[in-house]
Amino acid sequence: MKSSAYRLTIAVLVGSVLALGESPAQCEDRAETELKTGVAVGPWAELWNQPEVVREIRTIFDSVNPEEIRRHLFYLSKDPLPFRKLNYTRPGQTRNTLYEADDYISGQLASWGYEVAREEVLVQAFRCDPRKPKAHQYSPPAPEDPWYKAYNLYAERKGRRSEEIILLLAHKDSQSWVDSPGANDNAIGTSGLLEIARVLAHYPSNRTIRFLWCNEEHTPWTSVTAARKAKERGDKIIAVFNLDGIGVKSAEDTAAGKRSNVTLFTAPEGEVVAQLVSAANERFQIGLEQRIAKRPRPGDDDGSFVQAGYPAAVVQIGSYPYADPNYHTEEDIPERTDVVNAAMAVQLTLAAVLTLDRLP
Secondary structure, eight states: OOOHHHHHHHHHHSOOHHHHTOOHHHHHHHHHHHHHHOOOOSHHHHHHTOHHHHHHHHHHHHTOOHHHHHHHHHHHHTSSOSOOOTTOOOTTOSSOHHHHHHHHHHHHHHHTTOOOEEEEEEEEEOEEOTTSOGGGOEEOOOTTSOOEEEEEEEEEEOOTEEEEEEEEEEEOOOOTTSOOOOIIIIIHHHHHHHHHHHHTTTOOOSEEEEEEEEOOSEESOHHHHHHHHHHHHTOEEEEEEEESSTTOOOHHHHHTTOOEEEEEESSHHHHHHHHHHHHHHHHTTOOOEEEEEEOSSOOHHHHHHHHTTOOOEEEEESOSSOOOTTTTSTTOOGGGOOHHHHHHHHHHHHHHHHHHHHOO
16 A cells, blocks of 8 residues: 555656546556656656757756856865864854855855745754764764754745745755865755756746755754754645765766766655656756665655655765765865766756656
8 A cells, every 4th residue: 555645746746637637546557657667658758748848948957057066166165165064164254164155155046036044953063083984983962062053044936836845955064073175075966056046046937946955964964954844834845856966976987987876765755756857867868877776764864854754855966875985084175076967967957856847
């Protein structure tokens, strides 16, 4: 027996049952066929058979500019900001580097016409345990360690069907326990999400498209608060796309020019979203080596939403298992980021979001 949440996701992603003239069972059978075969047989295939729709979607994602992504990336992970954390303030400055990053993100969004809302969450920095492997030296803070005010940043495009929300998110902070620039983790996701916001700034959406920049390298994760409050408000979030480490892979694959993306999901509802992403890569010839994979349990900031009752959630990441040799180290610098690959992942995410927005 499928859960009611599963059926709701099928109904949204596979289209309006009444509009298609199908029974719920027929609608679900079509979705399950696509899940098993990887071939687009649902209404996104019908949508993509409309040449004007395909042209419109392609025109929008073709406006993605890798140089804009690169500009944000270097600002947030090199100059002027070496880090993005609450427990480091640059010499001569009065605001910590995460607040400076918040100001930069907010300023960019405002310049494109968005109103930015801030949601306060109390957090602590992780401690560093040098006895652990370098990539995993974070350890719990002590009760007496300082508490800081961190902020979730929100912006959105209200749609005609404003009650239905497509959420895109990325964590914007760098590691609180080590002096890592955090270029791949996750200035690149932050920058990619900014580029999506820029491209969609004047897009007349059908559904509400909401953007969230949260914090994952301090504790507790601020996405937990965001997800909990969304559930308390009764927000109808029909899909969640998390950008984390987009385009990031092994040094060997980077040197070989490989362009990859992995769409991870946790729940069956997330698998439907992941299949849409993979189908979009083929239909729009994005050119990524695209695959999907199932997580053993909820993880990262998309996992916060799964645990809060929003199972139609995925993360876009460059490799799985995550293969960055500089993960959580001082060597995670922007010069090593594959911005071209990241821009392709942004285009793919946009193609999936725009398709979902236009479904009945």
